Amino acid sequence: MKTFVVNKKQIGLAAVVTLLMASCQQIQLEQKPEQGKSWLAGDHHVHTHYSVKWDNSVFPPTPIIGGDAKYSTALNAQMAAHYGLSWMVVTDHGGPNRAKLALEQAYPELVASRKALPQILQFYGMEFDVPGNSPGGRHASFIMPHSPTEAEQLYQIESRYNGRQGVPPGPEKAEDAFMLQALKAMNELPDKPLLLVNHPARLATGFRQYNKVTPEQLRDWQDTAPDVVIGMTGAEGHQAATLNPDGSTDANAIRGEYPHYPTMGGYDQMTARLGGVWDSLLSEGRHWWVTGVSDSHGHYTDGWADFWPGQYAKTYVYADKNYDSIFAALKAGQVFVTTGDLIDALFVEVAVKNSTKTATAGQTLTVKPDDELVLRVRFRDPNSNNGGGFNPQVQRVDVIQGLITGPVQNRNNDEAPDTKVTKRFYATDWANKDGYSQFELPLGKVSKSQYLRLRGTNNKNELEPEADAKGENPWFDLWFYSNPVFIKLQ
Structure with missing residues (x-):
């Protein structure tokens, strides 16, 4: 396969069209399986030009392709692969008759993109409009x-339960209880999907002043479908909102487009606050994971607010490179x-001394x-340089512990x-071996589950x-988070 090298600092639409067309001619159409688990980067929140706007001057409303996102599925996939992703999820917005549009137009484009670009695994999904009294801003991957x-299974859910589906949406979609019905239906699909709450505190009116999405709703949703609802985004999209097309910063722009209370180190306050919402959920013993996404609609060099998938935030999974293993x-x-x-591999292991008993992220x-x-x-x-042209260094790693105290x-x-x-x-506390930094921390004996x-x-x-200031350059404020290891005391 031919390899292409492009400038990673600023890559707009015009610069990649030729790249995409040429590369599609060079790659094979059948995916070869890759053996052996490794850390595979991905993005579960990517929009294509099928995130449409709607012409409401006619009835029924007609879609305006490219109205709310700019690029084709294949272009997103090409750029995701360029920035080191192994997988991504197409999550276009809903709307009055989006379910039909997705089934007849968007999904066939995804199938074609999979064939053209098999090196990046492309999952099918949508940005689900969560039903409820205030549907605006309530979204989930x-x-x-x-x-x-x-495609048929997603159509079944979207056409019946998506909050914005219908002309107009039925009155039942204004009730929070309808989301619980939607989750029950998802849980009963032949192939159970996954649901991650997107930008949960984006419309918070202040610090710990949650709006649209509350901790209570997060609990209700997971309790209704624990095999479906698995967590929320931590590193949010629209991180390039403070960058001008030339890469300079806009002093009045808001990182992540959080209008009332900002992100904290680029992360939603529900994740970033120590002892906050995420820790409250974990202290119940919940399996609640956090991720990072681009929420890409259009690249900042084209006048939008986003990075390419994988250019800034990455969600790493430890898996074989195939759909089932990544899922x-x-x-x-x-x-x-x-x-x-900031990093591209992270192994966190809790072990019993002088024993083979161990657990890693997500395990007990x-x-x-x-x-x-x-x-x-x-x-x-x-x-190596990242998508901004910088080579950042890890300066500090924090070990965070919390007790598991049961349901609140x-x-x-x-x-x-x-x-x-x-x-x-x-940096002076860890050793370097075989390209890895490593350290140990004795935990001793535990008297409580944690x-x-x-x-x-x-x-x-x-x-x-800290709360992100207006005009902040996202490349200078970088964080990583592991998901938890649980310790259960017999």
Whole structure:
């Protein structure tokens, strides 16, 4: 296959059309399986030109292709592969009759893109409009497992349950209870999908002032369909909103397009706040994962607010390079998220000393009161420039521990007061071996069930993620997060 090298700093539409056409002629049409698990980067929130606007001057409304997102499926896939992704999910917006448009036009384009670009696995999904009293801003990545009937199964859910489907949408879609019906229907599909809540605090009116999406709703949704609802985005899309087309910053622009309360280190406050919403969910023992996405509609060099898929945020899963393995790893929480290519591999292992018993991200280690535990961490900081042309360095890694205390009485609880940073590691604290940085932390004996997760940054002295200022350059404020390892005391 022919290899193309392009400028990673700024790649607009005009610069990639020729690249896409040429590369599609060079690659084989059949995907070859790749053996052996590894960290595979992906993006589960990518829009194509089938994220349409609607012409409401006619009845029924007609779609305006390219109205709310600019690029074809194949162009998104080509650029995702260029920026190191192995997989992505097409998640176009809904609308009055989007289900029919998706089935008849968008899905065939996806099938063609899969054949043209088999090196990147392209899942079928949509950005589900969550029914409820305030549907605006309530979105979730709805991801179908790869199957011959994926399009028909998604159509079945979208045509009946999507919040904006219908002319007009039925009155039942204004009720929160209808979302629970939708989740039950998803759970009953022959191939169960996955649902991750997108930008959950984007419309929060302030710090801990949740709007549209609340901690109570997150709990309700997962309790209704625990095999479907698996988490939320942490590293949000629209991170290039503060960049002008020439790469300079706009002093008045808001990173991530969070209008009322900003992201924190590029992450939604529900993820970034220590002892906050995410930790509150984990303290119940919930399997609740966080991810990172582009939410790409159009590239900032074309006057939009986004990076290409994989250019800035990446969700890594530990899997074989095939659809089933990637889907299973995402569901199981064998996941970490990073921005700016701060790292490209992360192994977090809790082990019982002098034993073969271990657990990694998404797993549970069952221990006895007299077991001595140790945390082992290995991560790889790539020695290469990222999508912004920089080569950032990990300056600090935080080990975060929280207790598992069981279900909360207040379903809207957003606090886990026992969660803390147990230890901060700096560059002088880890050893380098075979391209990896590594360290250990003795955990001793535990008297309570708990969980452990990691967080790292290129900002040595920013001990907690700070609220992002207007005009901030996203390339200078980078973080990674692991998903948790659970420790269950017998």
